Amino acid sequence: MTVMNKTSIKHLSRIRETLRIDDDAQAWLIEGFSRWLQANGQLQLTACLGISSKSKNVRAKMRDVYLIQAAKYLSGGPWELARNLQKEVRRFRNSRWPHWRRIEALPSTTTPIDRLLYLAFATSASIPDSLSGFYKILGNECGGTRLT
Known part of the structure; x- marks a missing residue:
């Protein structure tokens, strides 16, 4: 189970609201993607981004x-x-x-x-x-x- 990061949710909300990826959100996405690659298949991308894998949440x-x-x-x-x-x-x-x-x-x-x-x-x-x-x-x- 992934604990959702408040900052991650704010990034997602801002991306949805503005339909743009600002510098902060871009850094968050790159950092999460890098963590996911380094995990070598051991972690889900959503966990590396600090969000739940359940879209409802x-x-x-x-x-x-x-x-x-x-x-x-x-x-x-x-x-x-x-x-x-x-x-x-x-x-x-x-x-x-x-x-x-x-x-x-x-x-x-x-x-x-x-x-x-x-x-x-x-x-x-x-x-x-x-x-x-x-x-x-x-x-x-x-x-x-x-x-x-």
Whole structure:
């Protein structure tokens, strides 16, 4: 079982979000690939990259990254922030996602929060609906008060 590296998930999320491989992500990919080659078949490439071999786990972690980034556009303490994110997700789920789920490119007028919610939904990981589900995702990032 591979323990997922938080930095690795952020690299994957950024690559998916920008559709580009920046210098940091390139270094991460080269380092992981080099480790895999040196392991001589003893390790999976996913383990060398610090990600799970189970796509469901990777998608959920990427979803969390996008939801946490979206929450940075909102205000409030931990529970209020979770409630505000819940409202935004419900709005997006009902008004945007039914139309955007099959589009190839987002409209140029897309707000940053809608772009991040689109990316979260596009991971195909289940999106929580309960307040406690959002609080759980945001909890570690809130640091007891709010996201920074």
